[in-house]
Amino acid sequence: MNVLDFAHSFFGDPAHWHGYDGIPTRLVEHITYSLEALLLAAVIALPVGLVTGHYGRGGNALALIATAGRALPSFGLLVLMFIWLGFGLVPVMIPLVVLAVPPILVTTYEAMRSVDPSPVDAARGMGMSEARVLFQVEVPVALPLILSGLRTAAIQIISTATIAAYVSLGGLGRYIIDGLYQRDYEKVVGGATLVAALALATLALFWAASRLAVSRGVRGSA
Amino acid sequence: MNGFFDLPSDLQHSYLGLVGLHLREALLPVLAGLLVALPIAQLCARFRWIYPPVLGLTTVLYSIPSLAFFVVLIDYFGQSETTVMIPLAVYSLVVLVPGIVDGVRSVPRETLAAAEAMGFGPLRRYLQVQLPIAAPAIIAGLRVAVVSSLSLVSVGMLIGNQGALGNMLYDANTYHRPALAVNSVLTTAVLGILADALLVLLRRLLTPWMPRKGATR
Amino acid sequence: MFGVLIRIDAVTKRYPDGTVAVDRLSLDIPDRAITVLVGPSGCGKTTTLRMINRMVEPTEGSILLDGADIRQQPVNSLRRSMGYVIQNAGLFQHRTILDNIATVPRLLGWSKPKARGRAAELMERVGLDTSLAKRYPYQLSGGQQQRVGVARALAADPPVLLMDEPFSAVDPVVRKGLQDELLRIQDELGKTIVFVTHDIDEAIKLGTMVAVLRTGGRLAQFAPPAELLSEPADTFVEDFLGADRGIRRLSFFPSDELPLQTGPLVRLDADAAQRTARSDAPYLLVTDADGRPLGWAEPDRPLDRERLLDHGRPFRPGADSLRTALDGAVLSPTGWAVAVDGDGRAVGVVSQQVIGEAIRAAHGRAGAGVKAAR
Known part of the structure; x- marks a missing residue:
């Protein structure tokens, strides 16, 4: 049997389509964890990245934090938090947020730094307030890069959220962990396929969002 | 009662032994990924139409969870180091290719034309012009690949204790010894930060021609 | 002001x-x-x-x-x-x-x-x-x-x-x-x-x-x-x-006070008698029927549109400065600059020498003006 056969029999089994261990339930769980983690990470990293990028200060400190965040192993952090905090969503959220903050932080900072300084100078010269300069001049131009940072973070979260199953939570990781213990490769392949599909759907969503949100003038000149 | 670095005997390794194992399991795949990524990136830079499909394929590969990747490979390579290292090599490849392509493409057309006019053959041009100018991009890719590889090795614990430092996590959970988990997480993080710093140093050495950040007022 | x-x-x-x-x-x-x-x-x-x-x-x-x-x-x-x-x-x-x-x-x-x-x-x-x-x-x-x-x-x-x-x-x-x-x-x-x-x-x-x-x-x-x-x-x-x-x-310095000579202006269709009447000038400025300059000719030769000397860039008295007038004279092979009106019709010619005198006069006035203003 090869990978395609596993996937075929997994998705062909009607038992996998309903109930608490059905695909819809697991998919919703997975999306919920991922969205929560992404939102948390964005709430932490976006303002910091925007403000440090706007003023052009603290880039080195940011790079240090980002490196440290990347170096912390997600799986290890999950197990450690599980031992310390016990069963629950928090031990899962911590490693996912730690994973997602560095790409958002660094990309947002870089995006703000890469904005051509002369329109910013012109905007100040015209009498725009700092907040206006930030949101009406810099962010629209930096948006494609900022979105790419969020996209990278989202893909990593979706892929890594599978480890939540190791500490007895749900999500698509359930199929992979259970499949591993039960030697049920059908389940593992099915779960992996679903995670990959979810990641691709996320990519498509980000692509659509950037089509909608990024000005034609920015896209054209890129 | 237990020293921080005293490990349970079922780990079958000393602390430093685990560190060595961890480095090998993480870095060999990055090296393999780099060796495969260089020619692929060169092809993508030369024949532009190859790049979009390659980028699409690498994105799909990147979105497969490491754990699933490991489990599927057990069928072919058993619960072995190879099973852990193949996915890590694939992830490294995926991270490195776009960076190298952008780096190679960033070489100005005039520079290449000048090299050609001075009689550089294709191989010499690649080794002496394109690769050095792409070096910062390659190293930037390597930094991400190395750090994420070091982090992912730990997951190998789930497939028959092939996770090097990650294996301490199993014992930490089973014997309820949080110190072991702290040790595992911190050691991995320190390895990552050190590797990252070494790569930054390497870039400084390789690219004395790059303007230093903050040199301008 | x-x-x-x-x-x-x-x-x-x-x-x-x-x-x-x-x-x-x-x-x-x-x-x-x-x-x-x-x-x-x-x-x-x-x-x-x-x-x-x-x-x-x-x-x-x-x-x-x-x-x-x-x-x-x-x-x-x-x-x-x-x-x-x-x-x-x-x-x-x-x-x-x-x-x-x-x-x-x-x-x-x-x-x-x-x-x-x-x-x-x-x-x-x-x-x-x-x-x-x-x-x-x-x-x-x-x-x-x-x-x-x-x-x-x-x-x-x-x-x-x-x-x-x-x-x-x-x-x-x-x-x-x-x-x-x-x-x-x-x-x-x-x-x-x-x-x-x-x-x-x-x-x-x-x-x-x-x-x-x-x-x-x-x-x-x-x-x-x-x-x-x-x-x-x-x-x-x-x-x-x-x-x-x-x-x-x-x-x-304005060019409107330059003394222009109209003697050397002749139309392309002028006969030999009209031309010899102007023979005191070293060169003749040949114009078309509307009076637009075509080029310079020597007075004792028959007019041939193909053999005229280039008249260089003309200046407009009043609108252009002495600099433009001098430039026209320096660039002209005859050493004379051509003055035209707003429609491009020749209104006269002036020699380098005359422009030089005008420059000296203007310098004198400007120098006196600057000193008087202090």
Whole structure:
């Protein structure tokens, strides 16, 4: 049997389509964890990245934090938090947020730094307030890069959220962990396929969002 | 009662032994990924139409969870180091290719034309012009690949204790010894930060021609 | 002739590292005229400009706008009352041309339709086709972008326009077009313009008053361009003006008092008798039936349209300066310059020698004028 056969029999089994261990339930769980983690990470990293990028200060400190965040192993952090905090969503959220903050932080900072300084100078010269300069001049131009940072973070979260199953939570990781213990490769392949599909759907969503949100003038000149 | 670095005997390794194992399991795949990524990136830079499909394929590969990747490979390579290292090599490849392509493409057309006019053959041009100018991009890719590889090795614990430092996590959970988990997480993080710093140093050495950040007022 | 709108009073800008960008500079910037700040790089000209809209705060001294210290009003409302044009225009790449120009009116709270209507009006004023309104900056040439930059600065009809090397990044032909356009717009609108450049020719062409600054941010000379050329304050200004300031100064002398000779003018269809009647002139200027110059001929030869000598570039008495007239004479193989009217019809010719006498007379008058003014 090869990978395609596993996937075929997994998705062909009607038992996998309903109930608490059905695909819809697991998919919703997975999306919920991922969205929560992404939102948390964005709430932490976006303002910091925007403000440090706007003023052009603290880039080195940011790079240090980002490196440290990347170096912390997600799986290890999950197990450690599980031992310390016990069963629950928090031990899962911590490693996912730690994973997602560095790409958002660094990309947002870089995006703000890469904005051509002369329109910013012109905007100040015209009498725009700092907040206006930030949101009406810099962010629209930096948006494609900022979105790419969020996209990278989202893909990593979706892929890594599978480890939540190791500490007895749900999500698509359930199929992979259970499949591993039960030697049920059908389940593992099915779960992996679903995670990959979810990641691709996320990519498509980000692509659509950037089509909608990024000005034609920015896209054209890129 | 237990020293921080005293490990349970079922780990079958000393602390430093685990560190060595961890480095090998993480870095060999990055090296393999780099060796495969260089020619692929060169092809993508030369024949532009190859790049979009390659980028699409690498994105799909990147979105497969490491754990699933490991489990599927057990069928072919058993619960072995190879099973852990193949996915890590694939992830490294995926991270490195776009960076190298952008780096190679960033070489100005005039520079290449000048090299050609001075009689550089294709191989010499690649080794002496394109690769050095792409070096910062390659190293930037390597930094991400190395750090994420070091982090992912730990997951190998789930497939028959092939996770090097990650294996301490199993014992930490089973014997309820949080110190072991702290040790595992911190050691991995320190390895990552050190590797990252070494790569930054390497870039400084390789690219004395790059303007230093903050040199301008 | 002009009132003072902006008074720069003993202003110094010192940076924390000790560098002095501007050193006790005092300047009275006249109302409704173009004042050019010119000097080598590092002379503090841009810093001075940016202190006027408080993009840079002076370390010492003060700047008065219409008699009031600029620090008395909120910084953003001050900036909104001054147009600001910079090199490469600094357009917002994510906004259309029309919305770029409408920026300050929108900041001032105008409704969108009103601001856009005003923007469309300004596109015409700066010589941009309104079909470009929905384009984005990257779709425009450098010269067009710079016109958008000027239109954007004028959008809220500010009394003051600050221009920081606005035309330095475009090629010479486009730059000349932009300079002429600025002079035309200034004729119509009469703004108080402070213009920074490192190009002395641009300063002399555009400035009503020119302030020459030297490295270290000190004022070397503040004078109208003609006076600058005739009476440079010191060797620094003299060197900065360049070797040919004598020739350039001629740009400020009018050509309408040149005595023109009409004797050598003949039509192509003139017969031999008409030509010999003019044989006292060394050359004849041959014109077509409408009187437009065709070229020079020798009087004792039969007229042959194919064998005429080139007549060079003609000048228009009144509109052109002595410099243009002299240029025409120097470039002509006969040593004579051709004068034409607004329709291009020849009205007379003048020799290099006569132009030389006119220059000497003009210098005498200007010298007396400058001395009398002191």
